[in-house]
Amino acid sequence: SSELTQDPAVSVALGQTVRITCQGDSLRSYYASWYQQKPGQAPVLVIYGKNNRPSGIPDRFSGSSSGNTASLTITGAQAEDEADYYCNSRDSSGKGVFGGGTKLTVL
């Protein structure tokens, strides 16, 4: 089965740039989607497709992909960006898969 691997935790200084990565074979064929989840809340889609932001998502969030790695970049991280971030994709059989999640701490 397909797997997506994320670093468990990442930290960034307030106002600095942070990149959260997601690795997996399925990413060679399919784009990743990225979700932000704050404690006690449902996930929120922040990036999908090549680099698309849903309405209401700040433009400091961006996505990119190269080979088997997808990245979520937050340029100028804010205190409110502190959350868990998950990547998601599909494999060739149509099954979905999530990464294990990255806890982002804004210092």
Place this chain on the structure above:
Amino acid sequence: EVQLVESGGGLVKPGGSLRLSCAASGFTFSSYSMNWVRQAPGKGLEWVSSISSSSSYIYYADSVKGRFTISRDNAKNSLYLQMNSLRAEDTAVYYCAREWEGDYWGQGTLVTVSS
């Protein structure tokens, strides 16, 4: 406004069954694929199942295949998850999410499997 509201969660004994529902509003439900995603307490997200807009394509995670059944009723704007042979490891908050990308999510319903 897009709204997804899950219901049907609760406490069930191992081996039992439960049917979750997701009521959709604010969009043309019949035009969108739908998903179930779960999150065990303190754990990450786990994709459970997806169904295409007309129910032509259905997919399951290996962990639930043969025990769970996803379905939808486009006339009632509703998504369902029939869960049979429940196990302790199925304990989680179950979310429904719209579209393959999961652009909108409900607030979730808690399923607890315990004796």
